Amino acid sequence: MMKFTDSDKSFDLFSDHFDPTPRLKSSYMPIWFIPFNNENNCSNCNCEYSETTFFKQKYCEYCIKKFYDNNPSKCLDIQISTNIKYENESIKNIEFGTPSLQKWYFKQIIPSTYSLIGYDTFNGEMIECEKNCNLCGKFMIISKYNIKLTLCSSCYLISSGWIESALTKVPIPIFYLPWWDASDQCVACDKVLEFKPECLKWCLHCYIIYTGCRYCLTTNIIFGITNESQCRKCGRIIYIVLPNNDGN
Ligand SMILES: [Zn+2]
Ligand SMILES: [Zn+2]
Ligand SMILES: [Zn+2]
Ligand SMILES: [Zn+2]
Incomplete structure (x- = not known):
């Protein structure tokens, strides 16, 4: 089972439950419209994904519309380049992909690495509205020359802990990230990850496993081999079966 270190407990915001994204809700159904x-x-x-103008984040136009029709909870943090304050209702009524809404992106999705290159060329419009967190309003960016895919440190909480290795039975580190890592490259070695749909991928070069929770858009990164990975927001468990060492 999951083991959290004592230091993790100090992060607890609400009773004994740690919520990595306290101002966002878990979705009622899996968020299928992003890879x-x-x-x-x-x-x-099976439709081809569209891409957001900023960061080239992939998403399915058809499935995101369907999702908004059926899921009223505030589970997404979408950055729009106008001064529209984020509300699910206002997003629901906007046609994704239309010219009027070209400048937006998902705050919660880390895209593939190449998409992050060139963000410095973004115009002042986006920079202006990124000054404050969509969720709590906190001022985030100090220098306009220091623009990155910035997340509010009060609304997106990273934590870590230890779980037991399935191979050696010793504790191995796990990082609980409050965002969705959609990249197909390993964070440590840049090699292309092996992917097992829908929310499991790994680098057998580094022995790093990545799991995602499609209800919360969180990602766990595990530095070793384990049999299961639990979302820290909703508690759902993803079971991990890696290929044998006999080739595949
Ligand atoms: Zn789709
Ligand atoms: Zn915030
Ligand atoms: Zn690697
Ligand atoms: Zn979850």
Whole structure:
């Protein structure tokens, strides 16, 4: 089972439950309209993914519309380049992909590495509205020359802990990230990850496993081999079966 270190407990915001994104809700149903491994086609409807103008984040136009029709909870943090304050209702009524809404992106999705290059060329419009966190309003950016994919440190909480290795039975570190890592490259070695749909990928070069929770858009990164990975927001467990060492 999951083991958290004592230091993790000091992060607890609400009773004994740590919530990595306290101002966002978990979705009632899985968020299928974004890839976990930079794939080209939607795993739900098989349509080719669209891309946001900023960061080239992939998403399915068809499935995101369907999602908003059926899911009223505030589970997404979308950055729009106007001064529209984020509300699910206002997003629901906007046609994704239309010219009027070209300048937006998902705050919660880390895209593939190449998409992050060139963000410095973004115009002042986006920079202006990024000054404050969509969720709590906190002022985030101090220098206009220091623009990155910035997340509010009060609304997106990183934590870590230890779980037991399935191989050696010793504790191995796990990072609980409050965002969705959609990249298909390993964070440590840049090699292309092996992907097992829908929300499991790994680098057998580094022995790093990545799991995603499609209800919360969180990512766990595990530095070793383990059999399961639990979302720290909703508690759902992803079971991990890695290929044998006999080739594949
Ligand atoms: Zn789709
Ligand atoms: Zn915030
Ligand atoms: Zn690696
Ligand atoms: Zn979850």
